[in-house]
Amino acid sequence: MAYTQHMVWVVGVGNSCRGGVGASCHMLCVCPLCKGLVRFAQVKFNMVDVLSKADWQVPRHLPTAVCEENHTPQTGVILVKIVKSDTKKEEILEAIAEMNEPLIVVHRNVDADAVISAYLMCKVLNRPTSETAEIFVPSENGVIVFEALCVDYTPKECRDNTIVIDHHFVNREYKSCASLIYKIFELDKTMPHIHPLVDYADALDTAEWVNLPEPFKDFTLGSLINAMRQSNMTDVDIIRKCFSILEYYDKYLYVKYEAYKIANNIDIRQICGMKVAIVTADYPPTVMGVLFDEFGVDFIVYHTGNNIGVTRNAKINQPSLTKLADYIDEPGWFFHHAGFIACRGSRKHPATTPSKYTVDDLIQMLAKIF
DSSP: OOOOSEEEEEEESTTOOSSSSOEEEEEEETTTTTEEEEEEEEOOHHHHHOOOOOOSOSSSOOOOOOOOOOOOTTTTTOOEEEEEEEEEHHHHHHHTTTTSSOOEEEESSOOHHHHHHHHHHHHTTTTTOOOTEEEEEEOTTTOOOOOOOESSSSOSEEEESSSEESSSSSSTTTHHHHHHHHHHTTTHHOGGGGGGOOOOOOHHHTGGGGOTTTTGGGHHHHHHHHHHTHHHHHHHHHHHHHHHHHHHEEEEEHHHHHHHHHHHTTTTETTTTTEEEOSSSOOHHHHHHHHHHSSSSSSSEEEETTTEEEEEEOOOOOGGGGGGGGGGGOOOEEEESSSEEEOHHHSSSOOOOOOOOHHHHHHHHHHHHH
């Protein structure tokens, strides 16, 4: 893909256009003599024609325009690259590498999609995701006068060496900019655990979050952003604070992703119409959660070290595991009064001696109380 000295390269959007097909757009370039900003106003073209041609140069015949120093640039100095969502990530990363550490820019009055998109781009570029992260929010006039990487935002005016990744005009099948970034940069290969965060951005950017049950829909990243804004925090401070939260959530999602891979290899049996998982290794607690939540397991029978027991999925309330007391004749067993666990040794209170019962014994007892 060829690049020229004076280019605004647009990923997934139609340059600075806020209208529809056949809209008037403000095209920008840099004067080749003094590097001053030049505006070619009200350039007419058909947006459908533009988006159907990956290498379309906009426009082919520019009206006469001058910069602040009264230089008259040559016709055709503006090149706008319209790149769709199938753009190779290597091309984008190469273009970024040729720039001088472009700032990541998001729109004013940031929302969850803007924050998550900026976070993902920081991860892609190996930039800090802490409260010292360098993120820029434009002023009200929307003019950017430095090399920029815009995510979830299309600037009104910009200089050359601007890359825009947005989902508001082209690629409308993407519910959020985060999902567009996830696809373009193939994060399913490098950060597959982060997909739930992308799904979350989709839900918040399409108002699907309203389907969450009370009170959880009021305790979301979007609600937290609104609360911080009401506390008069700036957009940049909000982003940095959210980055700290997302950093921890990122680690949690990675642990959960690894737990899913472990759970996928665990023995799960059908016993009297119930799904029972057999756990015989000391896996992280997250694995238990995945078995219950993702695999729909009703009971987990575990035997790790000296610990042995049965736990019930919190989504069901029958049968009560207190009924196992009728079949167990051994000291040291604990039967929770709520009926969701029966055990001889747990993470909280490990057993110091082995039980006389085996996993198969517990399964036979379970079958009797189903």
